[in-house]
Amino acid sequence: MRVTEKGQVTIPKEIRDHLGIQPGSEVDFIPSRDGALLVVASPESTGAAAKKFREWADQVVGMLDLDGQTTDEFMTWIRGERDDIDAG
Template structure:
């Protein structure tokens, strides 16, 4: 088990063993995900954009620019 100390600024240094296991380096981002009250998981958010491929399906039929603009106008009006 690895431990870290919180500084007066609220910062921690992630132990080298944990950084290596997560595959993170200086400048990489991590996320703190609450799994239950008082318990969090540290997750590396270093996936490349190509990892997102396939998450959003293509529409069954092509959508025109005019239809997109119409949908944006309708949603924008509702947001006000």
């Protein structure tokens, strides 16, 4: 495949048919170690995933008590002091 001057690529028909890509379908290219992955995002799957995430997030709200610590203080408490960074 060749990229046009506008940065467009034509997805071959066999691949569109296999993945169910139709006009108006949302796709994304995700960088990977070996190149890139074509990801098809259907409204049904993204809506369901977003709903599932929101339900989980609602369940865990307030479960972590930092006892007044800032995020940086909490991260230091979890990880320990960083001796690989110059503090000054």
